[in-house]
Amino acid sequence: MTAADVGPLDLLVIQPTPFCNINCSYCYLPDRQNTAKMSLPLLEQAFDWVFASGLVRQPFTLLWHAGEPLVMPPAFYDSAAELLKKHDPDGTLITQSFQTNGTLLNAEWCELIRRHRIHVGVSVDGPDYLHDSRRRTRSGAGTLDRVLNGIRCLHEHDIPVQVITVLTAESLAYPDELFDFYCEHGIREVAFNVEEIEGPHTSSSLLGCDVKERFRRFLSRFLDLALTHDPPLVVREFELAAGSIHAKRLSPGNRVQESQPFAILNVACDGSFSTYSPELLGVSSSRHGNFALGNITTDTLESVLTSPRFLALEAEIARGIEMCHEKCRYFGFCGGGPPGNKFFENGTFASTETLFCRLHKQVCLDVTLDKLEHRKSLT
Amino acid sequence: MSAPLPAVAVAPNFQLVDPEGGRVLVPDGAGWRPLTEPFARTGEPALLFSLPAHLRSLFFTVLQDPELKGFDGFASKVGRFLAFKELTPPTRAAFELVLHAAEGKLDSRDLWAVVNLGDREVFAELPGLRVRLDVCEGLQLPGELAVSVVPPQADATEPDVLLLIRRPPV
Numbered sequence: 001m002t003a004a005d006v007g008p009l010d011l012l013v014i015q016p017t018p019f020c021n022i023n024c025s026y027c028y029l030p031d032r033q034n035t036a037k038m039s040l041p042l043l044e045q046a047f048d049w050v051f052a053s054g055l056v057r058q059p060f061t062l063l064w065h066a067g068e069p070l071v072m073p074p075a076f077y078d079s080a081a082e083l084l085k086k087h088d089p090d091g092t093l094i095t096q097s098f099q100t101n102g103t104l105l106n107a108e109w110c111e112l113i114r115r116h117r118i119h120v121g122v123s124v125d126g127p128d129y130l131h132d133s134r135r136r137t138r139s140g141a142g143t144l145d146r147v148l149n150g151i152r153c154l155h156e157h158d159i160p161v162q163v164i165t166v167l168t169a170e171s172l173a174y175p176d177e178l179f180d181f182y183c184e185h186g187i188r189e190v191a192f193n194v195e196e197i198e199g200p201h202t203s204s205s206l207l208g209c210d211v212k213e214r215f216r217r218f219l220s221r222f223l224d225l226a227l228t229h230d231p232p233l234v235v236r237e238f239e240l241a242a243g244s245i246h247a248k249r250l251s252p253g254n255r256v257q258e259s260q261p262f263a264i265l266n267v268a269c270d271g272s273f274s275t276y277s278p279e280l281l282g283v284s285s286s287r288h289g290n291f292a293l294g295n296i297t298t299d300t301l302e303s304v305l306t307s308p309r310f311l312a313l314e315a316e317i318a319r320g321i322e323m324c325h326e327k328c329r330y331f332g333f334c335g336g337g338p339p340g341n342k343f344f345e346n347g348t349f350a351s352t353e354t355l356f357c358r359l360h361k362q363v364c365l366d367v368t369l370d371k372l373e374h375r376k377s378l379t
Numbered sequence: 380m381s382a383p384l385p386a387v388a389v390a391p392n393f394q395l396v397d398p399e400g401g402r403v404l405v406p407d408g409a410g411w412r413p414l415t416e417p418f419a420r421t422g423e424p425a426l427l428f429s430l431p432a433h434l435r436s437l438f439f440t441v442l443q444d445p446e447l448k449g450f451d452g453f454a455s456k457v458g459r460f461l462a463f464k465e466l467t468p469p470t471r472a473a474f475e476l477v478l479h480a481a482e483g484k485l486d487s488r489d490l491w492a493v494v495n496l497g498d499r500e501v502f503a504e505l506p507g508l509r510v511r512l513d514v515c516e517g518l519q520l521p522g523e524l525a526v527s528v529v530p531p532q533a534d535a536t537e538p539d540v541l542l543l544i545r546r547p548p549v
Contacts, residue, residue, distance in 0.1 A: 174394075180433055184432070217463065
């Protein structure tokens with residue numbers, strides 16, 4: 001396998017630090033107390049490595065994540081922007097993005113975000129009885145007030161904000177309250193993640209037997225509110241599912257982002273790197289060893305692509321995709337479940353359905369199809 | 380411990396800012412005081428709930444029309460919301476909009492729930508206690524429980540605005 005057989009790079013996840021200043025109960029980051037930081041020389045090496053790898057064949061997103069990115073000083077990102085100019089002088093190739101818990105956002109950050117045209121995703125789980133029960137500081141205090149201050153600050157600086165809300169079993173009773181919450185705080189773009197079983201978070205409140213039906217009812221009701229609002233709220237799950245319903249059906253040969261090798265490249269603050277699901281960074285298994293396949297300071301992409309470790313991983317993931325193709329009626333829309341979820345839930349990549357599949361793929365597709373058909377019947 | 384009082388609880392799937400303990404009043408001489416001591420509860424509980432802000436906004440839109448043409452649509456949305464919350468109104472329930480003035484009496488026959496749609500708190504009176512309903516909050520009543528809504532003070536400039544949901548007549 002050569003660089004031409006993998007990628008192209010679509011998402012570069014860089015972990016400037018594994019540290020997070022808060023301690024959410026469902027967090028999948030195994031090392032979030034570690035205050036290590038990526039140095040600027042190492043960051044420069046990472047950019048050079050990426051651009052020398054042959055993976056960059058189209059515009060891609062650079063996501064600062066896998067720890068709270070705003071724990072770093074703003075000057076780090078000013079320097080990063082300077083380094084990026086060497087590879088992307090006119091700024092058309094790379095879109096930078098922060099995925100942040102929002103608690104540290106202030107005017108200085110907003111000015112930096114505007115200066116470098118960085119997209120911002122803020123994690124917020126809704127009203128206090130939902131958000132503060134899960135997204136807490138290490139001393140157990142809720143974080144909602146600080147997040148809302150951050151969102152207000154983004155609005156004051158005319159920075160568009162997309163929020164990600166993690167849905168737990170409890171959230172499924174509150175679609176109207178979540179809708180009101182987004183409207184009240186000027187949030188126009190929403191993405192729902194489900195509470196997944198990943199890394200050190202080894203269980204989920206969504207494992208109950210009635211959850212699939214509750215999730216379907218939740219999403220259906222939320223979409224009814226969001227799509228009829230003026231202007232409609234943008235709901236990522238609806239957009240993605242509608243996109244895949246209207247797109248050409250997938251086959252095992254068309255890998256989706258998370259299962260296509262090196263379409264995602266995850267670089268940790270020490271220079272180690274992995275591919276496939278970002279949640280695999282910093283995790284190891286008895287069969288595959290550490291999912292970090294190499295280090296940008298010592299290993300080339302070519303050396304990784306011919307390594308037995310990568311080849312075994314790729315073979316197992318390919319087997320899992322084939323199994324999804326054989327067994328799942330949603331395959332043509334989905335292309336196979338995310339490898340990370342399969343590994344964390346089923347213990348192997350050579351497996352099929354996960355909690356994520358049942359809720360985030362199957363229910364979202366079913367509900368979206370219902371809404372599209374209903375809309376069509378009205379016209 | 381004094382005589383048992385009707386049970387009051389927050390309905391499942393709802394979150395109220397002030398849970399049931401902080402909003403129950405008991406007689407105190409000529410007036411009423413917050414119930415702070417433990418008390419015995421009896422019967423199926425009356426359930427506190429609240430309507431979401433988007434339904435209240437819709438209600439204000441309905442009020443713009445002097446003929447209240449949008450009221451049936453609003454009532455239907457309230458019904459669907461409550462059904463989602465597993466607090467489903469009875470089949471063929473009647474939804475009534477009532478302006479409750481200081482001198483007015485409220486017909487509480489077949490009352491399944493009362494919702495405060497005004498802009499100040501109101502009090503639902505059950506045998507032996509009063510329950511405060513903040514703006515957009517409601518109280519669902521078990522079948523056997525008699526209830527009335529305390530009229531606003533005589534010097535109030537506006538009547539209470541109530542949504543009554545009634546069981547269909549037997």
